[in-house]
Amino acid sequence: MGEASFAMTSGRVGSMQRALQRLARPDxxxxxxxxxxxxxxxxxxxxxxxxxxxxxxxxxxxxxxRVRQDxxxxxxxxxxxAFDKLATxxxxxxxxxxxxxxxxxxxxxxDLADFAIQRYPAGSDGIGIHRDGKRYPGIVVIVTLDGIxxxxxxxxxxxxxxxxxxxxxxxxxxxxxxxxAGRQGEGARPLHGVDRVTGGxxxxxxxxxxATS
Numbered sequence: 567m568g569e570a571s572f573a574m575t576s577g578r579v580g581s582m583q584r585a586l587q588r589l590a591r592p593d594x595x596x597x598x599x600x601x602x603x604x605x606x607x608x609x610x611x612x613x614x615x616x617x618x619x620x621x622x623x624x625x626x627x628x629x630x631x632r633v634r635q636d637x638x639x640x641x642x643x644x645x646x647x648a649f650d651k652l653a654t655x656x657x658x659x660x661x662x663x664x665x666x667x668x669x670x671x672x673x674x675x676x677d678l679a680d681f682a683i684q685r686y687p688a689g690s691d692g693i694g695i696h697r698d699g700k701r702y703p704g705i706v707v708i709v710t711l712d713g714i715x716x717x718x719x720x721x722x723x724x725x726x727x728x729x730x731x732x733x734x735x736x737x738x739x740x741x742x743x744x745x746x747a748g749r750q751g752e753g754a755r756p757l758h759g760v761d762r763v764t765g766g767x768x769x770x771x772x773x774x775x776x777a778t779s
């Protein structure tokens with residue numbers, strides 16, 4: 567097996583540019599793209615195996631909305647080793663892809679300072695339908711490293727019109743966040759969740775650092 571490079575190539579930047587263009591369409595709030603190779607996935611799995619996890623709070627509530635959480639979490643996760651190489655690659659690729667394309671991401675340079683690892687056992691209830699917080703601007707990145715589950719988006723908190731997001735290992739998922747392409751409020755941020763965790767799930771989540779104002 568070769569060494570994981572996490573190199574920013576023209577191919578990766580081109581894929582990111584096309585993904586951001588898709589995400590900026592008026593009717594789109596989430597997209598995914600092929601991005602990582604097998605050596606990089608192996609390095610990230612090995613890094614995750616070295617971390618300490620705790621059980622997530624079973625139910626969280628915000629403004630009357632209750633969201634179940636059935637997984638272990640490492641948060642804040644350390645931005646070190648393969649994780650730091652991936653985060654830097656994502657930041658640099660997004661910034662390069664945004665060059666000359668208007669203010670897609672409101673705060674540049676992008677800083678993926680909020681980093682969590684989630685580990686779901688087989689048979690988990692996943693995570694309920696939710697939006698990422700308004701205080702996290704620009705863009706959210708989800709990287710699934712292992713397992714069999716369904717990451718989905720839907721029309722409302724009742725789960726109508728669930729649509730599977732292609733988050734197979736090797737792909738990354740981009741979600742619109744506050745300020746992306748000028749979007750504001752709840753309409754900027756897609757409702758999404760995880761269910762059908764038949765083979766477990768190991769995923770990374772990167773968000774820009776919370777807005778201070």
